Each structure stands twice: as C-alpha cells, then as structure tokens.
Amino acid sequence: MQFIDSHAHLNDPAFDPDREELITQKLPEAGIALSVEIGCAPEEWTPALELAARHPSLIGAVLGVHPEYASKLNPANLKELAALLPDKRNLAVGEIGLDYTCFEFTAKERQQEVFSQMLALANQVQKPIVLHVRRAGEDYAAYDDTFHALKHEWKPSAAAGHPGVLHCFCARYEEAKRALDMGLLLGINGCFTYKKNEYIREAVKKAGSDKIILETDCPYLSPQGRRGLRNDPSNIPLIAEFAADYLDIPLEQLAEITVRNTKALYGLV
Ligand SMILES: [Zn+2]
Incomplete structure (x- = not known):
C-alpha cells in the first residue's frame, strides 16, 4: 500500500540530524511514495526546490507565502517568487491564506493584501x-x-483535476461545504485524530471520504498517540488507519482515494 504526504516541512531544523536518512530510508519503508515540501517563507523557496531536485521521485515542492510570514514579502522577493513558480518541480502555490491568530507577526490588512498577490500569481501560472x-x-x-477573496479574485487552474486544497482542515461542515463548492479538497492530518475534535471528524464524514487528502504538516501536529514527539511523513499510515476506521471504509480504499486525489491536485501522473 502506498501513501502520499501532501504537506510537510522537512527543511525545518527539526530534521537537521537525519533528513536524508528519513527521506531515503524511513519514508519508503513506511510506504510513503511522495512527500510534498511546503516552502512558505522567502528563505524557504530555494531550499524546497533544492530538496525536490535532490530527491526527484520522493519529494515535490510547493512555494508561496504563509499569512504569518506575509510581513517578509517585499517587491524584490515577490518578483523572485514569480520567477520560481513556473519551475516544473513546483507543484502549486502555497501555503497561502489568512491566519487570524497571528496578528502580532502580520496585521490582518497586510495578510489580505499578500493573499491577493498570491492568488494573482496562481492565476498567472495556472x-x-x-x-x-x-x-x-x-x-x-x-x-x-x-x-x-477566492470568489472574487481566484481563477482556478483549468488543467488541475482539483484546483486546490484547504490544508489542515479544522472547521465545521459549513466551511467544508463552501470549500467543496469551490472545487477544493480537504487536507486531513493529526488534528483529525485528536480526542476533542469530534466536530472535525463529523464534518469530514459528511463531506465524503472521496474529498480528502492526507498530510502531516510535520514537524508539527503529531497524530494522537504520538503527541509531543516530532511528526514526520512516516506517520501518514497512522492517520490513514484512524481516518479509514472513523469513515468506515477499508484502509486500502482510503489509501487509493487519497493518492488519486493528491495526484489530481498536484498534476502528477
Ligand atoms: Zn504547513
């Protein structure tokens, strides 16, 4: 059985001691066919592309500006991002959006401004x-x-099987439904497994098991049973087992659906 980690931060310093070993040994052993590296601050873009270049069959890259880091964007690095996005190793624009818990890093207005700039770039590179x-x-x-913002500013990529994903889905069915109506998938990670998050599980079940992809968001958000430990893509099967059990479908089917959805999202064949 094979899985994909659709959202990881393996360039985080938490992986400095064993990054290469993890990618070349632990991930294949755990059935992780691909891990998608998110470079979401200016200093992370080139390292994400380099990681994908070093491991072309195991690592993909996604570049963008996380709302928390939106204050780091300036005209020069915005131009740099525009030049990097068309790279064939870059699969999408992300992670981008709005985070209303971190105004001490970037004010709301600046987040919204940068989100608009990111959507314009996504429209441009399709x-x-x-x-x-x-x-x-x-x-x-x-x-x-x-x-x-999506409704008014986003022109979804016509080529993509799915034009986007709501990563780290952590909301009610109401938000899930709005996301699905825009053609978005839901990214399921450790949050889905936490005891207190029954409302997330209920929302995902109602949205449908065919609308999800799996992610770790490592090194953060280790699944239930491994909380407090460093998270890494080899925990994907654990999240998958938990989700298959809750959604009441065979694990093989969940693996197959999520791999197919992730490939459709990122334009992989
Ligand atoms: Zn992330």
Missing part, C-alpha cells in the same frame, strides 16, 4: 493552491474573508 486558514476561537471571519 497552478493549484494550498490554503492555510486559521480562525480565532469561534470567530469564523478568517474563512468568510478567504472564501470572499
């Missing part, structure tokens, strides 16, 4: 998008503002 949306408590304004 690649899919990887969305990061995080709400402050029970206030879902981050989702409202994201969907509003």
Whole structure:
C-alpha cells in the first residue's frame, strides 16, 4: 500500500540530524511514495526546490507565502517568487491564506493584501493552491474573508483535476461545504485524530471520504498517540488507519482515494 504526504516541512531544523536518512530510508519503508515540501517563507523557496531536485521521485515542492510570514514579502522577493513558480518541480502555490491568530507577526490588512498577490500569481501560472486558514476561537471571519477573496479574485487552474486544497482542515461542515463548492479538497492530518475534535471528524464524514487528502504538516501536529514527539511523513499510515476506521471504509480504499486525489491536485501522473 502506498501513501502520499501532501504537506510537510522537512527543511525545518527539526530534521537537521537525519533528513536524508528519513527521506531515503524511513519514508519508503513506511510506504510513503511522495512527500510534498511546503516552502512558505522567502528563505524557504530555494531550499524546497533544492530538496525536490535532490530527491526527484520522493519529494515535490510547493512555494508561496504563509499569512504569518506575509510581513517578509517585499517587491524584490515577490518578483523572485514569480520567477520560481513556473519551475516544473513546483507543484502549486502555497501555503497561502489568512491566519487570524497571528496578528502580532502580520496585521490582518497586510495578510489580505499578500493573499491577493498570491492568488494573482496562481492565476498567472495556472497552478493549484494550498490554503492555510486559521480562525480565532469561534470567530469564523478568517474563512468568510478567504472564501470572499477566492470568489472574487481566484481563477482556478483549468488543467488541475482539483484546483486546490484547504490544508489542515479544522472547521465545521459549513466551511467544508463552501470549500467543496469551490472545487477544493480537504487536507486531513493529526488534528483529525485528536480526542476533542469530534466536530472535525463529523464534518469530514459528511463531506465524503472521496474529498480528502492526507498530510502531516510535520514537524508539527503529531497524530494522537504520538503527541509531543516530532511528526514526520512516516506517520501518514497512522492517520490513514484512524481516518479509514472513523469513515468506515477499508484502509486500502482510503489509501487509493487519497493518492488519486493528491495526484489530481498536484498534476502528477
Ligand atoms: Zn504547513
């Protein structure tokens, strides 16, 4: 059985001691056919492409500006990003979006401005998008503002089987439905496995097991049972088992669906 980790940060310093060994040995042993590296700050773009270049069959790259790092964007590195996005190793524009829990790093208005710039770049290169949306408590304004921007500014890639994913899905069915209506997939990770998150599981079940892809978002968000430990793509089968069990479908079927969806999203054959 094979899996894909659709969203990882293997260039994080947490992996400095064993990155190459992890990629070339531990991942293939765990059935991870591909891990997609998200370079979401200016200093991460070239290293993400380089990681994919060193491991062409095991690592893909996605480049963009995370809302938390939006304050790092300036006219010079925006131009650099525009030049890097068409690279064949870059599969999408991400992670981009709105995070209403981190205004101490980037103010709301600046986040919205940069999100608009990222959508304009995605429209220009016609690649899919990887969305990061995080709400402050029970206030879902981050989702409202994201969907509003998508509706008015985004021209989904016509070539992609799925034009985007709502990464780290952590909301209600209402938000899942709005995402699905725009052709987005839902990215399922450790959050789906945490005891307190029954509402996320219920929303995903209602959305349908055919609308999901798997991710770790490592080194963060280790699944239940491994919390507190460093997360890495070899935990994908654990998340898959948990999801297959909850969604009441065979593990093989979940593996097959999520690999197919991830390949459709990232334009892989
Ligand atoms: Zn991430």
